[in-house]
Amino acid sequence: GAGVSQTPSNKVTEKGKYVELRCDPISGHTALYWYRQSLGQGPEFLIYFQGTGAADDSGLPNDRFFAVRPEGSVSTLKIQRTERGDSAVYLCASSLYGTANTGELFFGEGSRLTVL
Amino acid sequence: DAKTTQPPSMDCAEGRAANLPCNHSTISGNEYVYWYRQIHSQGPQYIIHGLKNNETNEMASLIITEDRKSSTLILPHATLRDTAVYYCIVRVAFGSARQLTFGSGTQLTVLP
Numbered sequence: 764g765a766g767v768s769q770t771p772s773n774k775v776t777e778k779g780k781y782v783e784l785r786c787d788p789i790s791g792h793t794a795l796y797w798y799r800q801s802l803g804q805g806p807e808f809l810i811y812f813q814g815t816g817a818a819d820d821s822g823l824p825n826d827r828f829f830a831v832r833p834e835g836s837v838s839t840l841k842i843q844r845t846e847r848g849d850s851a852v853y854l855c856a857s858s859l860y861g862t863a864n865t866g867e868l869f870f871g872e873g874s875r876l877t878v879l
Numbered sequence: 880d881a882k883t884t885q886p887p888s889m890d891c892a893e894g895r896a897a898n899l900p901c902n903h904s905t906i907s908g909n910e911y912v913y914w915y916r917q918i919h920s921q922g923p924q925y926i927i928h929g930l931k932n933n934e935t936n937e938m939a940s941l942i943i944t945e946d947r948k949s950s951t952l953i954l955p956h957a958t959l960r961d962t963a964v965y966y967c968i969v970r971v972a973f974g975s976a977r978q979l980t981f982g983s984g985t986q987l988t989v990l991p
Contacts, residue, residue, distance in 0.1 A: 803979035867925040872920075
């Protein structure tokens, strides 16, 4: 389809392991966002990219979290030394930028991460 | 971005109008009101946004008070598929790609 695609949809890992979550935005969308959502809470902002560069990474909780978008399209969220508290649904969204940006973000279905 | 206040939960009978309130008393002149919803196990979905005039689209209507300190999202004929968490968000728009800041939202349950 033409929507935002996230893989994997589910990931179970052990405490201390490294995890990568992938987001494939809508074609032509220059802005890409990562959010994290814990059970019963609203999505929490992590980072957003404008093109290849991180325009705002103020939401990343600590240096174990890192995200890249090397070619301005697909993005990967990387989590090192995972902790049980990292268990959540990680949501990716994309949007147009500039005068076409009406503030409408298109979200993917999310990647559910469970750290045992 | 200005903060918003929403009731944690609401019920609505199927086929009736669902009116979801939102307070945003500290909204600035250049901030828009956005509404998103999140159906269980899905990502949030954009519904509608507005600045000061009432807005309507195929999904809903947005009524913003004249002083812009509050708004109401109206789903004119709620169906069971409208059961979701509804988020009211205030943000500067147009030319800004800044992120949306989500609160806890209102859990709307449409009852048969």
